[in-house]
Amino acid sequence: MRYVFRQQTEHLRSLLRSFPAVLLVGPRQCGKSTLARRLLPGWTHLDLERPADLAVMAADLEGFFDAHPRSVVIDEAQRLPEVFSVLRYVIDRKRGNGRFLLLGSASPTLMRSVSETLAGRVALVELTPFLASELAGTARASDRWFWGGFPPVHALREPGARGEWLNAYVSTFIERDLPALGLGLPARRLRILWTMLTHIHGNLLNVSDLARSLVVSSHTVAGDLDVLEGAYMIRRLPPYHANVQKRLTKSAKLYVRDTGLLHFLAGLRRPRDLATWPRRGASFEGMVIEELAGLTAHRLVRPELFFWRTQAGAEVDLLIVEGRRILPVEIKLGAAVNQYAVAGLRQCMKDLGLKRGWVISTASERRRLSPGIEIVPWSEIASGKVELF
Template identity: 45%
Template sequence: MIVTRNLAQQLRDRLKKSPAIAILGPRQVGKTTLAKQLEDHYIYLDMENPRDIAKLQDAYTFLENLEDQTVIIDEVQLLPELFSLLRPLIDAKRTPGRFILLGSASPELVKGVSESLAGRISYNELSPIGLTELPKSIGYEEHWFRGGFPESLLSETGDLSKAWIDDFIVSYVERDLAKMFGVDLAPTLLRNFWSMLAHLNGNLFNGESFARSLGVSAPTVNRYLDFLEGGYLIRRLQPLFVNAKKRLVKSPKTYIRDTGILHRLLNIPSYNELFGNPAIGASWEGYVIEQIYQLKTKQTELFFYRTQTGAECDLVLVQGIKPLACIEIKLSNAPTVSKGFISCAKDLEPKYKYIITPKSETYKTSNEITVTNLEHFLVKIFPEIQ
């Protein structure tokens, strides 16, 4: 089944202007498939393939001889010295579309990457398949439960989907993260930490508490969190500070970005079982936030807002220093407006106020809050307000 990715046209446009583009995202998210769809003729090199690595023994000469072709380099973070070689190659001939670099690690955590190609490369993040990219045969319920990784989402059966995610989790814990960043990681510690993050999905992150539970230091916990975030597996949602008169929460929230992974870490066997699990509210909240993240523009930043007295807004869209929208995320399709949300909206004075649900109709409450379902918000509302 072919899935058309929202990012595809943007990448084609950037290939016409930039000598190099990078497609970043977690492993197995579809970066290679997408890259090969962008160009009809290309040279493909995989930095996990010994034969391709051998071709780059004299990398400068090899790549210089391919100056009139598009070269796709996969898992490029495994050979970070390539970045310093690409700089003079690009400067010698700044032809658009020379290189497509694919990486599974945040460039900020790969030594020398950000500095080497500054001004010469366009960075683009490919997330798991989003709600607005789904084939018509797949509904939001299946997407929410299985997550957006192609091999999981498009599996013929639920058992095959779960088996793929289980293998994915094991490979990340035992091999992938350490290899991507060139560091030593303790697999048991990493697995336990990842599972703890799943059980506390959507909660404030307290590094000291995690450290005590895991029997390690707080710097070690923060280091592991950085690697999980740098591998595009978790997201930190930062708090918004705009009201100096109130005591505000200052710790970030953490979310497992893909709900399919979240549900396997929590050992939830089916969509029906999800509804009997106390984690369902946080799962839906994280799912909504991730779908909004995938479609936001660079001008829009995402935060949450919470006072020390407990008033909270699940999501605040900000442009510049001005709150654009306050959003409350509800699992109920007949939601009530909480006093805390009204209090937060009064503090922040956003232009828009929304409650997002799974399937409700779109209407306005007496408080001038728009209630709508997630798909309608993503397709009709979000593009108009950004």
């Protein structure tokens, strides 16, 4: 499989010029190690999942950094929490940017260590599985919706082999990765919950309903959701609250972030299964949201994502917020979009005083639906060439 250029490459390179250390996080197997080796081939690379590398560092951390004061990549850094306090000392002793790149899957230990120990010394970058725009122009582009974005999936050709990989990924995540992070959750309960989430994908999250179905407390389910979200498996999209004279929804919307995992856990095994799946529209919606989240991450400054919904039911799927700029986005699977389908978008624009909004659909060309509202083809988003603001 040929190397696929990652859109976060230049952002990561820029941060290395501005900070002593950069932390690159994301789900396991999303391509963090590959990107690091591609971008920094001359650096010293250590993987703390390798017993030999872990032993070298754990034996004498200060001595290791005395011998390697810069140009070091540490993969799975959360495996050795002590590294963060030592790095603080090393960075403060001799200032200089672009010295260390840390890679890690999110965990309470990792994020707490960074926020408490390396605040102001490290920049944070999230790497996702392949975006559609990263696969644009390749033979794998047409597989992105059904099979998701994990690179090892796209290295396989047969549907059976891809399904086996996804199954192994779920099992390994639950049975090995979480216990290794100190999160010993019951594997069976977590897998059932994860599967249940495929049926509410794109809907408002009701933790009490999930708790009743699992016969556990709401607090337990909330904790399990925190784990899945912290590991980049799910997204809880928060509602947007503004000072308008309307009652707005307070519950988040739930999405399984990778469509490959979404479809596999929902029991879909072949691309043709998607055509008759009742959640097909919600699947498309989630894919578009993840694509836009990826695009905003490296194009905008501190972007925030929300959805908008009133208690009366008027709704917009996504609000992209950068400071005082807001772009409302409605997502429709299908080429035909009429005025009635965007009533919620018009209401949102009126209430928030916005002059433009998008409807992303599978239409073949961009066109204006009404003053301020444009229909934007998904193909334009997937090409990565779209301008947000």
